Amino acid sequence: MSAEPHPTLPPVRLPSDAELARDALGAPLFARAVRLARWAGPHTRVEIGGELAAAQLPEAAAVLGLDPADEEGPVLASQAWRVAVDTGLVDVADPGDGDEDGDEESGTAVPGEDLALVTGGTPGEVLDLWLAALDTVLADAAVPDLDDLVDALDAGGEIDFDRLDWNPGREADFLDGVLANLYLLTASGRGAADGPIPLPVLAASMVVPEDMGEPTDAVLEQVSDAMMRLDDQFRQLEPIGLVEFRPVDEALMAEADDEEFAAAGSAGAPGAGAGSGGVDDEDVSRYGLVRLTPLGMYGIRARLLEAGVTAPAVGELADKGADALLDAVAGYPEGAAQAEIEQWLAGRELQGAVAELLAAARGSDEGGPLRRLRCQQALAPAGPEAEQAVRAVLDDAELGGLARVWLSERGVADVPAPDEAMVFWLTVDTIAAQLAADGETEELPLLMRSLTEHHTGFFDQVWRVDHPATTYVLETMGRMHPDRKAAKEARKAAFKARSRRA
Template sequence: MSASPLALPPVRLLSVDVLAGRALAAPLLDRALRLTRWAGQERRVDGMGELLDDELVAAAEELGLAGGEGQADAAQAWGIAVDTGLLVLEIEEEAEESTPPGEAAGRAVPGELYARIGGGVAAAEGAGGAEGAAGADPHDVLDLWLGMLECALAESTAPDFDNLPGDLDGDLAGDLGGDGLPVSVEEADREAEAEAELLDAALVNLYALSAMEDGEAAAGSAEQEADGGGPAVPLPVLAASLVLPEEEAEQPSEEVLEEVTAVMLRLDGHFRLLEGTGLVAYTPMDDALIEETDDEVAALGGGPDEPDDDEIARYGAVRLTALGTYGVRERLTDAGAYAPVLGDLAGVSADDLLGALGGYPDHGLRAEAELWLDRREPAKAAAELLAAAQDDGADGPTRRLVCQQVLALIGAQAENAVRDVLDDPRLGGLARVWLTERGASDVPAPTTDMVYWLTIDTIAAQLAADGDSDELASLVTELVARHEEFFADAWRVDHPATAAVLEAIGRLHPDRPTAKASRKAAFKARSRP
């Protein structure tokens, strides 16, 4: 998984004990473990490490699976057990090379990894495998689950060499590519790589969407609340996040809708295969939709009427489980991405806290701030926050906005610290707002300079957070309407962001003369000694 360029929001993680218990309960890993125990001292395998036909039938029966599909599932679980090291192959090199497919070339036996966690597996099964890994080291279990996940992801996007045109053993001299491989094989490898990139991007977007919505939805489903994972994301929404350009978000072209549809169909196949890993909970697309024409499928969002909830449900929905959130984050951090967890900042200084929380969504900021405050005496914490907010750098406005939000969680115990900064030119306005909102008495009126300074600081923080948003446009329009002489005085405000704020007002204000006056004031601010 490549590191995401996105500023990933913080996520909540369950304890390693609970995650390990859920890893053991994941259907695919559960089957791999059961087959490892079933293998006992040894099971005969061919030169590729696969079970012989009669052994495969017995393996499917052991798992309670029937028919050809059951044997395929058993073969998949056996492959996971071998690839993760639960089972160790003992095949002589000569036998591996000379034994025909389907004939015994060696044996498979439980490995050291299974010996380490085997007791915990049995105990967890006895407890329903729900909330812990019993005697097994939870970190060993999670490492095993991550290995299984990588195998499943690779299998989901692997080239289908069985269905390539031509005979790979025949005379394909005329069809060779630059490296001597058949062109069809080269193309299959490229397509597999593209599928892997698509799936990685989908998981990152699903991770980000889930984290951004965590705590914001009014109520999750009963399944979501029990699992602790993210909210369900409709498959069309996830596909559109991978395809739809921002400029076409309101009126996507027919070509873009067709591409969204194609991505939905590809993701549907991947998520069906991956649900058994415990990574996602997936409601698949209605099979009838897949059989319909491209035009009918692409009609979602493309017709004159908005689809209702029942229609949207036919297109499928996916959510990361709590275990899946852990897994995607592990893959992201391995790739070098910064993917914070709520609670990471509980032990840092107030200075580091204000520097980090500026990029958090509101619910994440509140949750992290509460965890930080839980470790500190309220009055002392307030004083530390205010000291850290006295920053003249480019991120100063954001730090002061975050400081104000964290102070709101402390309550009356912060009052003395807030009153101590009433005369501070950078924090005096913030202090007066905080005291007034809490009905405090004897709050001195702000000076005109302080009002203008706080106004510039607030708009600068909004610009840093959201850029030229509609909300900021409404704010500056209302602000200018309230202060007739705003531009005559604002350019004199001794704030590092004065010119940038006035230029933003010039861009955002709908009245042309007002916008011109703002740009003129910005020029005067930049020209000021």
């Protein structure tokens, strides 16, 4: 599985393994597989490949509380049986595998050793079983539906793959890509718990080139085709607990023509909003909505990690050192960084943890400013017990400004005033950190104004600051400072700083 071109993904917050295991056991398809595994015994007969014998499908459906007379009952029973076999919940002996006295027309099935893990295993072992079930369901979802397979049979009863236009590897890669994109949208905050992803958006993410402006009719037709493929696939993936899915409105499928589907698809094109192309939010919802469940996030993350993709989860740094923590959360969104820091601090002796964080925040490398910003964020909730560790760095050239800010915000007495050189250095460090964290945001000019307007002759002196980001910060201020005179002074100061470093 791949998430290219996003090899490093945003961190996600996942429930505990115990909570995820409960979700896995409650997933309808997995629960059915467990029930059939418990039902399996001497009476159970299987065909070649471990498939449940057709004559036993009605009984299996009844065991699951399904109507054997309903066409869907045996189909669901067959799917659940396949999951039970593939996950090791059931052990099968195919026809001909037994001894000479065995039944040559059918094989047998018995509960597998792994069935005991459902009730007696650790949460991790239960989740491993669920991941195996997920692999089976994903493989099934990448196969064309039965009608397409029947239409593609040649005169000899074999599947004509050229006529079917189905390549197993290509279909599996497509579904992997869709799920990776869905994971990315969710991890990036565009698929929050209260905001599922419209199916047109997800389809467009797989079809429409990122650098394309207005999608062509041919591209939009591909989006529409992708939407219908995804509608069928997500219907299959929902019972295993991977997603919550609102299918495409069947009435809409009967009413809409290709152009209307294309219009819905354009809502998901790069640069387009959910309601673009003449399609409002309510209309888009009729074309399908999908959301990864917490269990689904866990499952797709496990597959991404297996593929070598960096997909962090909040809490996995709790047993690491402060240097590893600050280096990692430097690239996290603010909320995820705060959550990771809080988990890291939990259970640690605060004064020692604060001293470790401050030590890790030092450094004149390019990542230093953002590490100090995250360190300041980590210290924000700390109480009086952290004061001694913070005071210890008041004379530190890189941390003295940060320490004074923290102490002053808590009304601590006798905090020494910073000298001018420290004020200027802290200003450069703060703006460099904000640029590293969020880029050139709309709020940054206001920060620049507030940091510079109280210092007469700021730009006459700041270019001398011995900070590796001085030139970069002054160049940015020359473009973004809201005061035109100050911006001009910043550009002059940037030239001096550049010359000085040269």
